[in-house]
Amino acid sequence: MAEQQQFYILLGNLMSPDNDIRKQSEEAYDTIPGQTKITFLLQAIRDAACAEEVKTMAAVLLRRLLSSSFEEIYPGLTVDMQTAIKTELVTSIQTEASPNIRKKVADIAAELCRNLLDDDGNNQWPELLKFLFDSVNSDNVGLREAVISALLQTMEDQTNPRVQAHAAAALINFTEDCPKSLLIPYLDSLVQHLHVIMVAKLQELIQKGTKLVLEQVVTSIASVADTAEEKFVPYYDLFMPSLKHIVENAVQKELRLLRGKTIECISLIGLAVGKDKFMPDASAVMQLLLKTQTDFNDLEDDDPQISYMISAWARMCKILGKEFQQYLPVVMGPLMKTASIKPEVALLDTQDMENMSEDDGWEFVNLGDQQSFGIKTAGLEEKATACQMLVCYAKELKEGFVEYTEQVVKLMVPLLKFYFHDDILLMGALATSAESMPLLLECARVRGPDYLTQMWHFMCDALIKAIGTEPDSDVLSEIMHSFAKCIELMGEGCLNSEHFEELGGILKGKLEEHFKNQELRQAKRQDEDYDEGMEETLQDEDENDVYILTKVSDILHSVFSSYKEQVLPWFEQLLQLIVQLVCPSRPWADRQWGLCIFDDVVEHCSPSSFKYAELFLRAMALSLCDTSPEVRQAAAYGVGVMAQYGGENYRPFCTEALPTLLGVIQSPDSKVKENVNATENCISAVGKVMRFRPECANVNEILPHWLSWLPLNEDKEEAVHTFDFLCDLIESNNPIVLGPDNANLPKIFQIIAEGVANESVKSEDACSKRLANVIRQVQGSGGLWTQCVAMLNETQQKAIQDLLNTA
Template sequence: MLTNGKKLVLEQIITTIASIADAAQDHFAAFYNELMPPLKYIFENSKGDNCKMLRGRTIECISLIGLAVGKDLFGADADQIMQFLLTSGVNFEANDDPQISYFISAWARICKVLGPGFAKYLDLIMPSVLLAADFKPEVTIVDGEGDEEDNEEWNYLPIGANRSLGIRTAGLEDKVTACEMIVCFARELKEGFAPYAERVMGMMIQLLRFVFHEGVRQAAAECLPFLLISSRVFGEPHLRHSWETVFNAYKDANKKENENEVICEILNGIAECVEQFGETSIITAQDIEQIYELVLFRLEYLTKRRIEREADRKDDEDIDDEDEQESLNEVFESESNMLARLADINHYLFMTKKEANVPFFDKMAIHFASLLDPRRPYQDRQWAICIFDDLIEFGGHSSLQYQHLFLQPLVNALSEKHAEVRQAAAYGCGIMALKGGQAYEKHCTQLMQPLIISIERSDARSTEENSAATENSISAIAKILKYNSAGLNVHEFVPRFISWLPVWNDHEEVPYVYDYFCDLVESQHPALQGDPSRIFQIILHTFSHGAFDGDASELLENTKARMKSIMKHIQMNEQLFNQILTSLHLNSHQNAVLQQILT
């Protein structure tokens, strides 16, 4: 097709193959051996300036296929493809070559496939990537009114009366792509990226202030935690100095940034750093104080925006309700994302510092509690409950001093119409039972009825979100009955608990539900004794829905083994087992799952 001049058709075919590979993922392996050789041939033999786009799309297709099928299949071709790229003769100083972004993106995908094995190529590709990332756009000041708007090569920003700042766009998107790819290299290679960590860190800190493109600032904020991880190999003194440099850059950027998406990435970067280094001495008490000051700064920013928004709505009576609501929903989503990142920071501080974090949290408690106000958007209440969930989970008995702030709002949230709020509240109830001990015994007793009402709502399983909330409530009751039931007649609640099974959606809560279920079966609880068919069905349906396919934890693996053991025990009574099979009329999938359970 190249020789016949049908280049555009070939580009379209290759783009289609790339889209299919991206969607099919590992299912595309069946076509790999048939398609990879001609794609390599096209890339190697499409010469000349008129084939630049074809080469770009071909390497995009090759790298997407590699990402789809994985290292085992793609690894044999990866080195040859990298050599193609490295000897292509592309001039990375040219800001108008369409191949540049395709090549850099392909390197990132190949890095994801090869993992640490990609490190051997860094010295060959990083000069080109750094060159693209360090690109400085051409800018100019334009006075008066003109026809600038019609010039597609320039973007113009008003900077005053009859004045505009012009930014030439050529090379700018390649800069964004290069920054995003550096993020990928640092994330995937970890210590393997160490030789470039210090230089790139300096560049990314500078790019946090790159005013011409928020995508560059986002990539810079995202990259810094991975560069700190890469720097571990240089020892603690170097790492401590690097953290101080990064944290100061984050603090400065947080004060000046106005774009919500970039703010979220800055906050996420801080959360990542706390997750990675919070258990070490790298992050000091003074750092924690300043982190919470930063969190408070953004909480006050969100509150100020909400107050201004409400004032604007009162002043403007002509706003169309439907249009206004759509716009408000976008604002709520953006601000909810920011609040989620603030909650993440709090989560990792508690997860790494445990009860030692409570004194730092104390100054923030009243501010977080204000988010529980029922007049606030439901997203505010959701994340506020998550914040207090972390206090309960990791704060030990110190959390009791704040119960006047969170307990009643948490109970009220169990009847919320928004499933996300119910789920957060139900999780907190379970944590009270699991971690609260005798101090929370009275509260656990009082939580049973609200939890039951939450589980038995008419819409309890109507959506995926509702199912997640419902299963968290079921898990909370399992935790109360197993760990904190001194104030209850447990036997009164067991038949109801059994009636809610099976559950399978929430992989984190499934082990707690079935750990208690196995306790009941193994202790021959009257609610299950004499009903092996019911036990059989619960276990089979649970496995059939992939309930134990989540990330393996010790509790999950132990519970899974107990469930299989119970099934095998039922199988030992051959007559009973065959009667159950005859009555249930299992389909082919269920039969296959049953064989997996029993073998």
């Protein structure tokens, strides 16, 4: 109790007008451990006897603590302590008499809730949502409506522009995180309010020159449009004239940020409503952008319009598609200039570093021996954004971007060699650089094989070396993924013997490091310091390692698909490590990706692959009924490729595997969400055995069951295989599939319609034409056609018509 009283005095002193007292109190506050701070601050907030100004300070400090130091403090608290904090906050909101304190406690709860949203938007504090829903007013208005209403009321408070701006900023955060389905019911009210506020603030800008709230309102409109997408179409005409007016007239230097945000807003609205709605304004908007672009060279380097312009151009490219190509000559100059910003770097001793402040835009990496590597971050955000836009143009315009591929490649490849990049923006530029490589090759194809090969040679060495040296797992995975895509695109002959030698050594190193890291993590689990917090860290490390393993698999897949069996002697240096992955004692992710690699060996190197069969067949057989669906899926796919490509030697294994596959498919939980992909691979594998190795199966007995399992809805690639086989059976008038007097045709129509409706069959798939021909043959048969169509619902009937129109 005495400690708590001392803490109240400390809080009071933090508000002292005496600088010395306040400074001493701040220093004392900083020495208190985070968990103790939280306990004392919560006690102060809920203590009815505590003075309101002290409670206010406690609430402000607790919110700041959760905002600035959440990751350092909260995850380290016990579960009981975390639960107690949540309970205390909810109780205080219910019982606090002071509206001011209650509002601040609600802000703390909101801050904690924000931090407890995971990367997928899942709320880890569902009790708060339930409490808020239960606490809404007697009209039973939903939480989101209440939130929006409160924010809009605050935005309409003309007496306090700064509060208005904060409310608009909160609305932006709200709509960015709000799922589309939950925003739509309140969209009309929200948009009408925003329009009223925008018109008022536009008049205020004209009359008084105030712009702060208008900047935030424009961004709020952009955020709402971005979330609402095509549902924003009815409101398009409400906003576009005013937005264009701002871009045309906000030309003074002090309005640069407003103009930039408005350019962003227009492009986001255009992207949301789509080409058809936006096109009448597209020409005028493009002229406005072009005018700004023409003046680009006159803009100062720190002009906020630059980054908004760069992003807006990329959105216009997405909207206009190939029609955007005509604007590239105007756009590319400034974009390349921004993307070419070279970060200022320096090797400094301790004394030099002390003379350079991080406030000046420098960040430092300690290299030991009293030396540090410094990088100046000014301009890096613009550079990273510009690199992303170049990727966007290459992706959208393809061969239309060919004129610029050479200069972009010369810009991107050197980025891969920049090894000191702790700065997150520079890491983003590196990842973007890697992402661009296969896209640029695709653009360059139109100029013929010689030009393409020349460009690939410029990239190849840098990509391989980056795979060997890149320390950041996120950037590394992007480089590996892009390298694999490049090999698939370039095909056989793209790697020489030196490339293979270097790549083999690198991949061997990655696999050995994978096993070593797993051993180290297991050892840490035996430490006396091991706890829940450490386990979370170890699991994060494990996920990173597994992700790199998936990229090793990607690269091997691309090499096997390009080089076939001629690459097997090179692969043998990795063979024992891959065998180690599929050992029954390994974690499920190891076994999954080890099997995937052997699947590729069988698919692309058969029948030569059989010489390794004794190393993986037993693991494959055991994995067909593994507890992990991912492992089952990889094993089932393996059976399918053995039947299709493996040759005579794999016949006994296909025969042996078939009963296990049937058992997995027919198990009661085979179609639950987590199992469905594995089950569909089993169904496809059964189909491949019947199609390519009919001697391994009692086809007449299995076919009726197989037909009842169709269509496959989740695994689109395997769905195409099943439809190909179905076409074979129908075209050969298989009596079991068609049934007596074609009695099964209505069922077959349903399978086809369901496949088209779920996009398991697409117009570009070869089997779509064959399926359409089946439909057309029935079309001419009068009564049978009527009978088949009558069995279909409206969606299925539309799917059949779509198939006939497009195939």
